[in-house]
Amino acid sequence: MNGYFLGIGMILLFSACGNSSQRKQKETSVTVENPQTVSEAKFPFPEIPTMLTQPDERKAYLMAHYWDNFNFADTALVNDRNVAEQGAADYVAILADGTLSGEQVKGSLDSFCKGLEVQEHARKVFLQMMEDYLYNPNSPYHNEALYALFLERMLKSKYVDEARKSSLKFSLDLISRNCPGNVATDFVYFLPGGSKWSLAQTRAKNNRLLLVFYDPECPSCHETMQEMVADGLLAEAVKAGKLTILAVYTEGNQEVWKRTLSDLPQGWTVGSDHETVKQGALYDLKAMPSLYLLDGSKKVLLKDAPYAKIREEIAAL
Secondary structure, eight states, X not given: OHXXXXXXXXXXXXXXXXXXXXXXXXXXXXXXXXXXXXXXXXXXXXXXXXXXXXXXXXXXXXXXXXXXXXXXXXXXXXXXXXXXXXXXXXXXXXXXXXXXXXXXXXXXXXXXXXXXXXXXXXXXXXXXXXXXXXIOTXXXXXXXXXXXXXXXXXXXOTTSOHHHHHHHHHHHHHHTSSOTTSBOOOOEEEOTTSOEEETTTSOOGGGEEEEEEEOTTXXXXXXXXXXXXXXXXXXXXHHXXXXXXXXXXXXXXXXXXHHTGGGSOTTSEEEEOTTHHHHXXXXXXXXXXXXXXXXXXXXXXXXXXXXXXXXXXXXXX
16 A cells, blocks of 8 residues: 555656656556565556646646546446555545645545446445545544545435435534534433433543443454553543543443443443434444543543544543
């Protein structure tokens, strides 16, 4: 992947030197998957006009015409991971690097969608690919803001059927909820003894509350939860009153919940929402555990963040 992405950089750099030949431009765009092996399959990058010599101009042109030479009707090409998927990965990496204007990003996405939406197979593959790359919190390209722009454009497509649009609209609605800077959606939860509380009522020590939605029967959730339980930094922060941890069981098996309560530290507040959050789609629980860092007024500071990022914030308290 890194070698392939380097090819884009070489396109932008070498052919901007002024008098580079057409042949040299083509050589610098060769896809390299292995230092010793040149792959025959390569993404068909657009040729950037030699008159464009500034890196920002060249990047803007590249992204405006990135998919011009890609044949979305070729199912073999669409299915070729060395071409389609690698090209898409590099594409979203550039879109998200912060150097393009909002209008340039939207314009590039529009061109991308115009190409993929017409072909049924390409539409299916790239819709899933963008979800995997941009919406999955475990993806290195995770970027909900960019995914939201993609969803907004695809929802305007006349080629997407209503059932698929309903699914896309649901994802877009979830993305728009509980964003950083907004007050987290309130909900009710119950403590092991049966007393009823709400998120809004929960005190945040030192103006910080770590909201953890979890499921002890989820393998990936168990791994992250064990990491948190064993983390001395987190335990010391709770003991010192630097933050409150509210862990909320979101599933419906109360027997499982009560049986696993002893797995969590006594310093945590642990409750069950009786599936309120999941059934009401109040929070996006696409991957568990789902971690939100809130301030004392329950304003979202970090949304659905990886524990490593949460830990950085805790270390700074």
